[in-house]
Amino acid sequence: MVENEDYRTAVFGKTERTVGWEGDGVSHLFTLDAVICCQYASDAMRVRKALANRLAKYKLTLNEDKTKLVSFERDGYAQGNKQGSFDFLGFTFYWGKSRKNKPLPKVKSSGKRLRNKLKIVNGWAKAVRNKYRLHEIWNRFCIKLAGHIRYYGVSFNICGIKRFIHRAIKILFKWLNRRSQRKSFTWEKFEQFMQEFPPPKVKIWHVLF
Numbered sequence: 139m140v141e142n143e144d145y146r147t148a149v150f151g152k153t154e155r156t157v158g159w160e161g162d163g164v165s166h167l168f169t170l171d172a173v174i175c176c177q178y179a180s181d182a183m184r185v186r187k188a189l190a191n192r193l194a195k196y197k198l199t200l201n202e203d204k205t206k207l208v209s210f211e212r213d214g215y216a217q218g219n220k221q222g223s224f225d226f227l228g229f230t231f232y233w234g235k236s237r238k239n240k241p242l243p244k245v246k247s248s249g250k251r252l253r254n255k256l257k258i259v260n261g262w263a264k265a266v267r268n269k270y271r272l273h274e275i276w277n278r279f280c281i282k283l284a285g286h287i288r289y290y291g292v293s294f295n296i297c298g299i300k301r302f303i304h305r306a307i308k309i310l311f312k313w314l315n316r317r318s319q320r321k322s323f324t325w326e327k328f329e330q331f332m333q334e335f336p337p338p339k340v341k342i343w344h345v346l347f
Contacts, residue, residue, distance in 0.1 A: 171227065173224065173226050175210075186205070208224050209221055210231070210243075212241045221233045228248050228289070229246065229247065229248055229290075229295075230245065230246050230248045230249070231243060231244070231245055232244055232246070234294070236347075242347065245294060245295060245346070246295050247301075252301075255286070256302070256309065259306045259309050259310070264313050267313045267316060272314070273335075279310055279337075280337055283306065283338050284338040286302060286303075287338055287341065287343070288343050290302070291340070292343070292344040292345075292346055293344070293345055295342075296342065299340050307337065
């Protein structure tokens with residue numbers, strides 16, 4: 139395995155210098171994930187081929203499930219041509235429109251990442267339901283929600299955050315009601331509990347535009 143800094147320099151740096159760009163290009167790297175933006179489709183195809191060859195020298199391969207060529211053009215979207223989307227760092231990047239009806243790149247929580255995080259919530263709630271008292275479980279749960287909101291609290295993603303929190307609370311309620319043979323409380327009583335001890339508020343922490 140190539141160390142992260144060596145990976146960036148030896149693989150991406152070398153590839154970018156030798157591919158022979160016809161247009162502009164830029165790469166965004168984070169550990170072993172990357173997005174490479176090319177002005178022309180021909181450049182993108184050459185970069186992909188060159189990158190695969192470069193990785194092979196280090197006995198590495200591209201993750202075919204995550205590696206794809208995507209048309210992501212402002213002008214193409216404005217002209218009504220269907221554009222692709224892609225996932226990066228837990229977000230799905232896609233084209234939308236601004237309040238002035240102008241093409242604007244937007245982000246939302248990745249559906250795949252959302253499902254994985256809900257599975258984690260399910261496992262955690264199941265594990266702690268008999269380990270702590272209700273208030274301790276709720277406090278720990280709210281800390282987790284606050285962390286999610288801080289990371290995913292970016293422009294245009296309010297709905298994605300609210301959807302996650304709603305489903306996560308439903309999961310927690312389910313497991314809290316399995317702490318004994320009898321149900322701990324009804325959903326109405328749980329809602330009253332949340333009114334007294336509300337979860338963290340959803341807000342935008344990172345304004346992109």
